[in-house]
Amino acid sequence: MIEVEALTKRYGGVAAVQDLSFTVRRGEVLGLVGPNGAGKTTTLRCMAGIIPATTGTVRITGIELAADPVAAKRNLAFFPDEPRLFEYLTVRQHLNFVARIYGVANYETVAGPLLEEFEIADRADRLPSELSRGMRQKLAIACGLLHAPQVMFFDEPLTGLDPLGIRRMKNSIVKRARDGAAVVLSSHLLHLLEEVCTHVLILKQGTKLADGTLAEVAARFSNGEARMTLEDVFLRATGGSEI
Amino acid sequence: MLRALLYLRLASFGNWGRSRIRRLREPKYLAGATVGIAYFYLFFFHRLGAPPPRHLPAGFAASGAAGSAGMLPVDWLPAAAGIGALGLFVACVLMWLLPRGSAALGFSEAEIAFLFPAPVTRRGLIHFRLLSTQFKSLFGAFVMMLFSNRWTFLGGNAFTQAVGWWFIFSALNLHFTGSGFSLTRLAEAGVGRWRRRFWVAGGLLLLVGFTWARLPAAHRLPPPLADDLTLRPFAGWVAMVAGVEPLRWVLWPVEVILRPFLALDLRMFLGALAPAFAVLTLLYLWVLNSAVSFEDATIEHARKRSERLAAWKTGESRRGIGMIKGRGAPFRLLATGRPEIAFLWKNLLSTWPYFNLRVLAGSVVLIFGLWAWIQGRPEWRGLLPVAGAIAIVFGCYTLIIGPQFARQDIRSDLANSDIIKIYPLAGWQVVLGQLLAPTAILTGVAWLCVLIAALTFHPSSPALGWLTPQVRIVAALGVAAVIPPLSALQLLVPNAAALLFPGWSQSSRMRGGGVEVLGQRMIFFFAQLLMMLVALIPAMAFATALFFIGHWLAGPIPALLLAVGVVVAVLAAQVAFGVWLLGRRFERLDLSSELKP
Known part of the structure; x- marks a missing residue:
């Protein structure tokens, strides 16, 4: 579903991401973790086609992003940490706009359940400025899910959500993965990743330190210890612990 | 309080200036600044010392008393005073008619955070705000003077016009604040929005009616457009209408505020200062004595303003959040x-x-x-x-x-x-x-x-x-x-x-x-x-x-x-x-x- 090979992104002489390779298959949820400035958001933005990679290739559902970006983007959705909405479109008009862009013919039948799922159906005629931060986040996610993407990238998806919203969001991500989507999500909330992710990739200064299933990565840094949390693994991998 | 305000404004202004100068190191700002300064110099500053040619625009230049040279500022003065006074009067009336929330003073969120919990009286806060608006009035007066100094039908010079603009802006600011306080008082006394509008509009109609009745029958309507499209007859008619009681009485304080701006020479200007200051003082006393609780409305106003600015700065909103309506x-x-x-x-x-x-x-x-x-x-x-x-x-x-x-x-x-x-x-x-x-x-x-x-x-x-x-x-x-x-x-x-x-x-x-x-x-x-x-x-x-x-x-x-x-x-x-x-x-x-x- 998602194949990343030797991805490198440079800003001038600075490498934000360097020689990164990994694969996310159908039904898998990959957690992208790393300290601030590790290159997580840059990696997600490269994979979503927002910024071009300096070198390397990204394939979305087998389509090379650089060669055929339009076809590749039909299958993906990107959810930034800060919901970017058009302030002058209501909730309903956002969905109408996105439906036309993606050509979702029967969008009303898809949009209704989505609005219900994210509990914004009763605010369908409100503008983003009339919604709370969490509601805006939910609207951005509903827009992204409208065309039933097979590949999803979440950048800090739980920012601004209340506890119930967090629970629903986690369930939603897991449900989409069970339905066959490939998901990559970046977050500093390691307990969330432990609950949701099947795989994890640790980045530091743009370079991959480790990837694999949670058990595989834990085993690599455990030094024989049992029951290590992802937080323990993260701290050891990134050199942030007192060990 | 005054020292704190001065410190705040001067320190902010100094930092603003330093950051502007510092960013000129970037070529995009340096190029922009060069073009911008050249524009201001060529179109405004190099003319400041020279008196502009004093005659009326083409539409006003007509045969008659002024001859072929066209009307001079002194000919134009009664009509300018009449039109200006009517314009200012309408602006003031609109403050009583247009929908407004509770009285709010334009504090920023930072000012609210520092000043509202501070041991400062409500009157002190009002003084702080009124003095703050003076900085804006002074800047606005300077900018407007750059334009008005090029208007060929005005007398005076750059200095008298700048002071004149300051009087106009200060009076409008004080009237806006005072009317806001008074409207809140009226609302608290049970006078609803429509009742208030009814009385204001009724008073206005009475004023127009009385003035119309006192006008000579032949001059109750504006003169027809002349064949050569000159505006002299119309200007004369406006001056005549503005001079008829009771409109003249109502327009008197407004006209007094305008006099320094319209002064043709230094003598007229100096003579106009004392009455204009007197009107400003009356407005100031009105604001102080009509003050009501403004804290809640001010905080809400500052929040909306902050949101509007943030949305505008990030490009999310073209008209400002407060103005967007779902449609x-x-x-x-x-x-x-x-x-x-x-x-x-x-x-x-x-x-x-x-x-x-x-x-x-x-x-x-x-x-x-x-x-x-x-x-x-x-x-x-x-x-x-x-x-x-x-x-x-x-x-x-x-x-x-x-x-x-x-x-x-x-x-x-x-x-x-x-x-x-x-x-x-x-x-x-x-x-x-x-x-x-x-x-x-x-x-x-x-x-x-x-x-x-x-x-x-x-x-x-x-x-x-x-x-x-x-x-x-x-x-x-x-x-x-x-x-x-x-x-x-x-x-x-x-x-x-x-x-x-x-x-x-x-x-x-x-x-x-x-x-x-x-x-x-x-x-x-x-x-x-x-x-x-x-x-x-x-x-x-x-x-x-x-x-x-x-x-x-x-x-x-x-x-x-x-x-x-x-x-x-x-x-x-x-x-x-x-x-x-x-x-x-x-x-x-x-x-x-x-x-x-």
């Missing part, structure tokens, strides 16, 4: 079809609701109706050439300046480029879609101007005998056909600037105004003019040659059709190439790296 779509957007139309739909939603086909059709009907009505009244036909000339000037203005104002395109969506880049669209599709709304708006406005010009243009010279009604209709349709690609081409320039130099484009939005931002805009504007010339010259040259050949071979109408077809084809090709080029640029755009310092 019906301009047309029904089907879920399938060309995706570019979705951008047209979205961007039309972002602008004023009257940019739609219904209003355009209504305007066409109105123009035709007015034209038909005037046709039956020979005494009004003199207005038709004037309307035609205004329409042509406004149409040209729309095409040349319009792209700077119709910004419902990439410029406004630059901050959303991350989201737009996720869409499964080629870059050219995004650029084309984004250009549609402003092109449609400019085209609609320009088409109305063409219609007015076409209806009002009647060549009287025998040399233009070949311009038959049929030829004129084809010519008007030809101009109308050229307008959409020409507008799109014009819009490509500022959009190209936004995509090629997003740092420049964003800087003017994110870091506030200033002489360097003004200079940047002027650079873009001149680039746009240059682009129009470069784009039009080959098309026009080719089309002109074809027109003359076609005219010789087949007559004017086929020649016009041929020429228009060529111009449209050349412009459309240029637009297509520009859209493709900008699309490629959009695909490679990485806003986050472009905006890195």
Whole structure:
């Protein structure tokens, strides 16, 4: 579903991401973790086609992003940490706009359940400025899910959500993965990743330190210890612990 | 308190100036500042020392007492005082009529955070706010003086005009604050909005009625428009009306505030100062004595202002959050079809609701109706050439300046480029879609101007005998056909600037105004003019040659059709190439790296 090979992104002489390779298959949820400035958001933005990679290739559902970006983007959705909405479109008009862009013919039948799922159906005629931060986040996610993407990238998806919203969001991500989507999500909330992710990739200064299933990565840094949390693994991998 | 305010303002001003000077190290600001300073020097400062030529504009220069040299400021003074006083009076009345919330003082969120919990009395806070507005009034007076010093019908000099503007702004500020307090008091006393409006409007009607009744019967209506379109009779009539009691009594304090500004010489100016200060003092005392609880409303006002500024700075809102209302779509957007139309739909939603086909059709009907009505009244036909000339000037203005104002395109969506880049669209599709709304708006406005010009243009010279009604209709349709690609081409320039130099484009939005931002805009504007010339010259040259050949071979109408077809084809090709080029640029755009310092 998602194949990343030797991805490198440079800003001038600075490498934000360097020689990164990994694969996310159908039904898998990959957690992208790393300290601030590790290159997580840059990696997600490269994979979503927002910024071009300096070198390397990204394939979305087998389509090379650089060669055929339009076809590749039909299958993906990107959810930034800060919901970017058009302030002058209501909730309903956002969905109408996105439906036309993606050509979702029967969008009303898809949009209704989505609005219900994210509990914004009763605010369908409100503008983003009339919604709370969490509601805006939910609207951005509903827009992204409208065309039933097979590949999803979440950048800090739980920012601004209340506890119930967090629970629903986690369930939603897991449900989409069970339905066959490939998901990559970046977050500093390691307990969330432990609950949701099947795989994890640790980045530091743009370079991959480790990837694999949670058990595989834990085993690599455990030094024989049992029951290590992802937080323990993260701290050891990134050199942030007192060990 | 006064020292704290002075410290705050001076320290803020110093830091603002330092940051401005520091950022001149960046070429984009240095270039902008150079152009901006040159503009201000050439158009304003180098004239400050020299007295402007003192005579009236062309419309006022008429034969009569002033002779062929035209009216001098002294002739103009009564009418200027009357018109100015009426204008200020209307502004003050509107403060009592227009909807307003509870009395709020314009504190910033930071000022609220520091001052409201501080041991400062309510009266102290009001003083703080009133003194703060003085800084704005002084700056506003300076800026307005730069303009008014060029007005040829004014007397005085730069200094007297600057002080005059300060009196006007201070009086308006004090009246705005005082009326806000009074309206809140009235509301708390149970006087509702409509009851208050009823009394204000009733008082106004009485005033107009009494004044009208006291006017001589022959002067109750404005004089008819003279054949030579001079405004002298109208100016005289305004001065006469403003001098009739009881309107004169009501306008007296307003006129007193205007006197320093309209003073013809230093003696008049000095004589006008004491009465103007007296009126300001009365307004100040009124504000102090009518003060009500303003804290809650002020905090809410500051929050909304902060949100509006944040939205404007990030490009999320073109009109400010407080002004946006959810409304019906301009047309029904089907879920399938060309995706570019979705951008047209979205961007039309972002602008004023009257940019739609219904209003355009209504305007066409109105123009035709007015034209038909005037046709039956020979005494009004003199207005038709004037309307035609205004329409042509406004149409040209729309095409040349319009792209700077119709910004419902990439410029406004630059901050959303991350989201737009996720869409499964080629870059050219995004650029084309984004250009549609402003092109449609400019085209609609320009088409109305063409219609007015076409209806009002009647060549009287025998040399233009070949311009038959049929030829004129084809010519008007030809101009109308050229307008959409020409507008799109014009819009490509500022959009190209936004995509090629997003740092420049964003800087003017994110870091506030200033002489360097003004200079940047002027650079873009001149680039746009240059682009129009470069784009039009080959098309026009080719089309002109074809027109003359076609005219010789087949007559004017086929020649016009041929020429228009060529111009449209050349412009459309240029637009297509520009859209493709900008699309490629959009695909490679990485806003986050472009905006890195």
